[in-house]
Amino acid sequence: MNWQSPARLWLLLGVLALVVGYLAMQRRRSRYAVRFTNLRLLDRVAPQRPAWRRHVPAGLFLAMLALLVVGFARPSAEVRVPRERATVMVAVDVSTSMLANDVDPDRLSAAKEAARRFVDGLPEEFNVGLVAFAGSAAVLVPPSTDREALHEGIERLNEGITGVQGTAIGEAITTSLGAVKSLDGNAAKDPPPARIILLSDGANTSGMDPMEAAAQAVAVKVPVHTISFGTPSGSVDRGGRAIQVPVDGQTLKAVAEETGGRFHEASTTGELQAVYEDIGSSVGYRKERQDISARFIGLGLVFAMGVAAGSLRWFSRLP
Structure with a gap:
């Protein structure tokens, strides 16, 4: 696979920065939860916590951004097409x-x-x-x-x-x-x-x-x-x-x-x-180099819908 605009892949560093920021934020929240010593009161305030599910929309969102960046870089590949x-x-x-x-x-x-x-x-x-x-x-x-x-x-x-x-x-x-x-x-x-x-x-x-x-x-x-x-x-x-x-x-x-x-x-x-x-x-086939960015953009849109569906299902709101 080749790239028609490879310089745009540098935007993936921004996605990586968001990943690092998200992980740092989760670590900070976990420290705060440990300092909250009144566990009975915590259970009354938040009796049901989403646990791992709260990370799903964020993960899908970051994957969506990465796919959109890859599509923005205009990848191309050799595709077999009928002559x-x-x-x-x-x-x-x-x-x-x-x-x-x-x-x-x-x-x-x-x-x-x-x-x-x-x-x-x-x-x-x-x-x-x-x-x-x-x-x-x-x-x-x-x-x-x-x-x-x-x-x-x-x-x-x-x-x-x-x-x-x-x-x-x-x-x-x-x-x-x-x-x-x-x-x-x-x-x-x-x-x-x-x-x-x-x-x-x-x-x-x-x-x-x-x-x-x-x-x-x-x-x-x-x-x-x-x-x-x-x-x-x-x-x-x-x-x-x-x-x-x-x-x-x-x-x-x-x-x-x-x-x-x-x-x-x-x-x-x-x-x-x-x-x-x-x-x-x-x-009867020939190999032709074609732009395949639509594949990545389409998959990114699917992930975006997953973000919205997960957020509505578990948090009753759109991200």
């Missing part, structure tokens, strides 16, 4: 291997549920789009702030929706970049801050080389966060025969490292959700 026009593209693998049930109930169903929670956790100001990919890639939902349309798009994520078998990671990246460029009329010349979240369970088997697509993402400064989802023992049933589809995250790891994103591995629904939460906590 304007921030865009997040979620690309989900819908190839046949995503039907493997090594993750309950299966990889694709778990990925859909985690994606829903992820987008709901993003600030409303973020534009979020959805890409489905298998042997090719397609934009199911263009980036926008319409969360209802996004939920409907996630619900439509099904195996074979692209009509082409395979896993085209490179195509998923370039398709997502194209969606970012079409965000608005200025996006082509003035690209919005963007991130791509790509989830898959296998290596690239068709379409553009993922590293070529990664180079395009680097050129427009769009990090690609990748998630390798599944276990080595995954399999799908085809005609009564189990086909092994072990997870392969080497390509995804290389893409993330090349673009400045992060690579994650998840083998359970819980792990996948944790990955999405981790990504969501860091994507």
Whole structure:
């Protein structure tokens, strides 16, 4: 935390002087009470003494003054705020291997549920789009702030929706970049801050080389966060025969490292959700130094109300 007017903090010495004066006054009163030897008469004159309660309003008052001085010094701190026009593209693998049930109930169903929670956790100001990919890639939902349309798009994520078998990671990246460029009329010349979240369970088997697509993402400064989802023992049933589809995250790891994103591995629904939460906590924000004096002034006003309430309750008067 920094101070825009640090010299004003010297006023805290005045608050400290009041604290010292108050303590001295209480000590003087205690000495007077000791010298008042007729205790029976003292009990009749003041049968009920407020004891510790008499110090509460004074303590709150001094705390209020300190908070107001701190606010007067105009403190500032770095605050995370959503980026304007921030865009997040979620690309989900819908190839046949995503039907493997090594993750309950299966990889694709778990990925859909985690994606829903992820987008709901993003600030409303973020534009979020959805890409489905298998042997090719397609934009199911263009980036926008319409969360209802996004939920409907996630619900439509099904195996074979692209009509082409395979896993085209490179195509998923370039398709997502194209969606970012079409965000608005200025996006082509003035690209919005963007991130791509790509989830898959296998290596690239068709379409553009993922590293070529990664180079395009680097050129427009769009990090690609990748998630390798599944276990080595995954399999799908085809005609009564189990086909092994072990997870392969080497390509995804290389893409993330090349673009400045992060690579994650998840083998359970819980792990996948944790990955999405981790990504969501860091994507699309910028740090901005802001004046936070209102926090201290507001707390000081709360203490002032406490002073008034305590004084009315115990002494039947305002301080």
